[in-house]
Amino acid sequence: MYSLWRTLDRGTLRDIALVCLADAVVGAAFGAIAMSGGLPLWVPVVMSLLVFAGGAQFAAVGVVLSGGAPAAAVAAGLVLNARLLPFGFAIGDVLGGRWRTRLAGAHLTTDESVAFVLRDGDPRRRRAVFWASGLGLFLSWNVAVVLGAMAGRGIGDTAALGLDAAFPAVLLALVLPSLTGTSTENAGHSGHAGKAGDTGKAGDTGKVGDSGKTGDFTNTGNAGNGALRRACVLGAVVAVAATPLLPAGLPVLLALTGVALAARPPADAEVS
Amino acid sequence: MPLVAILALAAGTYAFRLAGPVLRHRLHLPTRLRHLLSVAATVLLIALAATSALTEGQGFAGWARPAGVLVAAILTLRKAPFPLIVVLAAATTAVLRLLGVP
Numbered sequence: 001m002y003s004l005w006r007t008l009d010r011g012t013l014r015d016i017a018l019v020c021l022a023d024a025v026v027g028a029a030f031g032a033i034a035m036s037g038g039l040p041l042w043v044p045v046v047m048s049l050l051v052f053a054g055g056a057q058f059a060a061v062g063v064v065l066s067g068g069a070p071a072a073a074v075a076a077g078l079v080l081n082a083r084l085l086p087f088g089f090a091i092g093d094v095l096g097g098r099w100r101t102r103l104a105g106a107h108l109t110t111d112e113s114v115a116f117v118l119r120d121g122d123p124r125r126r127r128a129v130f131w132a133s134g135l136g137l138f139l140s141w142n143v144a145v146v147l148g149a150m151a152g153r154g155i156g157d158t159a160a161l162g163l164d165a166a167f168p169a170v171l172l173a174l175v176l177p178s179l180t181g182t183s184t185e186n187a188g189h190s191g192h193a194g195k196a197g198d199t200g201k202a203g204d205t206g207k208v209g210d211s212g213k214t215g216d217f218t219n220t221g222n223a224g225n226g227a228l229r230r231a232c233v234l235g236a237v238v239a240v241a242a243t244p245l246l247p248a249g250l251p252v253l254l255a256l257t258g259v260a261l262a263a264r265p266p267a268d269a270e271v272s
Numbered sequence: 273m274p275l276v277a278i279l280a281l282a283a284g285t286y287a288f289r290l291a292g293p294v295l296r297h298r299l300h301l302p303t304r305l306r307h308l309l310s311v312a313a314t315v316l317l318i319a320l321a322a323t324s325a326l327t328e329g330q331g332f333a334g335w336a337r338p339a340g341v342l343v344a345a346i347l348t349l350r351k352a353p354f355p356l357i358v359v360l361a362a363a364t365t366a367v368l369r370l371l372g373v374p
Contacts, residue, residue, distance in 0.1 A: 015354040022358060043273050050282035060281055061273070070277035077281045081288050083316050088292020089301075090313035095293040106290040115317055118310075162365030164324075164333075165340030169361035171321035172341065175314060176348045228311055235315040236322035243327045255319030262311045 007128045012116075016129070019112050020136045022166045023054070024144035029158045030057055031148030037065040041149055048145040052107060052138060056080040059248055079249035084109055086256070091117045094130040108134025115174035179229050227262040234258035334374035340365030 027048065034044035039061070047057055056077035063073040088106065091114055095105040113133040120126050158164060235258025242251035301309075325341035327333055344361035 011354075018355045018358060022362075039273060043278070046275070047273075047278050047281075050278060051285050053285055056281065056285065060277075064273045070274055073273065074277050074281045074284070078284045078288075081285045083320070084285065084288040085291055086309060086312045086316060088289055089296050090292070090309040092293035092296045097297060102290070102293045106293050107286060109289045111317060111320060114313060118313060118317070160366060160369060162336070162340055162362035162367075162369065164328075165337045165344070165365035166358055166362045168321040168325040168337075168341045169344035169358050171317050171324075172345050173348045173354050173357040175317045175321070176345065177351075178314065179318075180349065228314060231311055231315050232318040235319045239319035239323050240326050243323055244330045248329075251323055252316060252319050255315055256312055258315045258319075259308060259312050262315075263308060 007124050008132055012125075012129060013132065016116065016133045016136050019116075019133065019170055020140040022163065022170065023112070023137055024140040025161070025163055026054060026158060026167070027141040027144035028148030028151070029163075030054065030061070031145040031150075032152055033058075034061050034065075035149045035152045037061065039064070044145050044149050045142075048142050051077065052141065053077075053081050053084070053110065054141070055249075076248060079247060079253075082249065083252055087111075087114045090114070091126075091130070093123070094127045096127070105130070105134065108138055110134070110137060112137060112170060112174075115171055118178060119174050179225060179232060227264065231258040231260075231262035234261055336365045336368035336373045339368055339373075 030048070031044045035041065044057075044061070047060070051057055051060075059080055060073040060077040063076050064070065087109055091109070094117055095102045108130070113130055116129045116133045117126050120129055235255030238257055239251040239255040242254050245251075246254070321341070325333070325338050328337075340361040340363075343364045344357050347357045347360060
């Protein structure tokens with residue numbers, strides 16, 4: 001497998017390391033919060049190893065610490081993690097066909113590793129970046145949870161460091177470039193559609209007054225990106241609007257209504 | 273938190289994760305559906321960024337966090353290097369909180 005690591009340039013490895021570092025601080029906070037809430041050491045540690053999904057872990061421990069039933073904690077965590085299902089279909093190709101690889105790799109699917117994979121179009125680099133980010137995050141997250149749990153109180157306050165802004169910032173930094181239609185990696189991201197050429201630019205009107213300034217009319221991915229951008233905007237608006245009304249996790253899933261706006265592949269892509 | 277609850281959460285989460293990589297080889301997914309799934313993943317990640325930037329629990333997260341995330345968005349569109357984006361986002365939020373912005 002180590003030949004995979006060499007397919008990653010230093011910039012990508014540096015990006016992965018930074019995300020690992022940011023997540024490690026959050027993991028340490030998770031361990032500390034669980035311990036200062038009175039849970040035994042093994043709870044945050046076993047949970048981090050087996051569940052390995054930060055949002056769901058915080059949600060489940062939060063429910064328990066506020067006096068909720070364990071069943072409610074499980075339900076809250078599962079609703080939050082339901083988004084991993086479409087992620088698995090979208091990036092499952094990086095795990096190839098071998099069972100061993102799939103069984104191990106599936107556990108490493110996280111928001112961050114998916115975002116890293118989506119950033120890249122080349123199959124070899126997609127695979128490499130998935131394993132590098134997945135394993136890196138698994139190691140740093142679990143080590144940090146143990147350290148945080150042992151340190152106990154004191155590092156509970158990640159808000160003062162602004163770390164709650166780091167997670168959405170990481171997601172935007174990884175995903176936004178594929179929406180602007182100017183990056184080279186983007187051709188690969190739109191996948192088969194990009195290759196199949198564009199007949200779609202006529203259908204891509206609507207209210208795209210702003211797209212004129214990009215000036216790259218030759219970019220075959222453009223039509224698809226317009227639709228993808230609108231899908232993302234609608235999805236984000238729906239998710240934020242639904243947040244006060246629905247339990248955690250469901251609003252993000254409702255964002256999938258935005259997919260309807262990009263339901264058409266940019267071109268007749270059945271050829272690929 | 274009983275061990276059985278952790279195991280149930282872990283098993284369900286793993287099932288969500290494994291279904292895609294396994295089933296996408298069994299079923300032959302049409303190109304159109306594969307396109308949709310790739311769109312869905314991007315839409316979910318952006319929605320996740322939006323909700324985690326703007327909301328905390330079921331309410332507004334306050335101004336400091338979205339301000340930091342906005343800095344990240346602007347830096348991303350200006351093609352700033354990744355570490356700078358993440359560090360400046362967190363720093364903006366931290367400094368605003370230090371100044372008393374919620």
